[in-house]
Amino acid sequence: MRVRPVSPDLLVAELTDRLAGTDPAGRLRVAIDGAPAAEPAALAAALVDPLRARSRPALHVRADDFLRPASVRLEYGRTNPDAYYDGWVDEAGLRREVLDPAGPGGNGRVLPSLWDARADRASRAAYVELPPGGVLLVSGALLLGGGLPFDVTVHLDVSPAALARRTGPAQEWTLPAFARYAAEVAPATFADVVVRLDDPRHPAVVEVAAAD
Numbered sequence: 001m002r003v004r005p006v007s008p009d010l011l012v013a014e015l016t017d018r019l020a021g022t023d024p025a026g027r028l029r030v031a032i033d034g035a036p037a038a039e040p041a042a043l044a045a046a047l048v049d050p051l052r053a054r055s056r057p058a059l060h061v062r063a064d065d066f067l068r069p070a071s072v073r074l075e076y077g078r079t080n081p082d083a084y085y086d087g088w089v090d091e092a093g094l095r096r097e098v099l100d101p102a103g104p105g106g107n108g109r110v111l112p113s114l115w116d117a118r119a120d121r122a123s124r125a126a127y128v129e130l131p132p133g134g135v136l137l138v139s140g141a142l143l144l145g146g147g148l149p150f151d152v153t154v155h156l157d158v159s160p161a162a163l164a165r166r167t168g169p170a171q172e173w174t175l176p177a178f179a180r181y182a183a184e185v186a187p188a189t190f191a192d193v194v195v196r197l198d199d200p201r202h203p204a205v206v207e208v209a210a211a212d
Contacts, residue, residue: 001208004206016054019152029102034157036171043156047060066093090115091148097114108134153193154191156197157206188206
């Protein structure tokens with residue numbers, strides 16, 4: 001295994017090259033997985049324009065726009081890490097409205113958001129057409145290991161110490177969920193691309209040698 005430091009701009013360029021160079025049968029479904037402190041949404045958003053410049057239509061969808069209603073999500077309180085781990089994201093809705101339509105045989109009609117968590121009501125978003133050859137970028141936390149159908153997975157790996165340091169006091173209650181994710185799912189051991197991101201100014205790509 002080799003850990004190769006890169007700049008944030010080079011990380012975006014390398015990911016763009018990889019995704020643009022992947023020729024799916026229909027559309028490419030990509031997970032950008034990471035704790036909020038790793039800012040997976042920012043990385044996904046940064047990939048949209050470079051992919052479009054490479055003639056690959058790109059759409060960014062945030063898992064945070066597919067949360068369950070508050071009555072379900074907060075059934076065990078607002079700061080329950082096990083509920084956060086198991087039941088905050090409406091994975092069935094994300095699959096039905098986003099991943100399946102963008103998958104093999106899908107019609108490409110993707111719903112960019114399902115639920116407005118602040119207003120606690122349906123977002124009423126309009127469907128968006130993602131043409132064949134398009135790249136769907138889904139950003140969020142705890143996305144891997146649950147059977148969601150992604151074609152390429154990118155995991156932003158943050159050490160427990162760095163995660164604790166970069167997580168604000170209001171969100172410290174989520175830290176046990178990420179410790180559980182690392183222990184039970186271990187996304188850094190199987191994601192297609194693993195980026196160490198203890199310092200967002202100095203990312204590093206983890207490369208596994210063929211002999212490993």
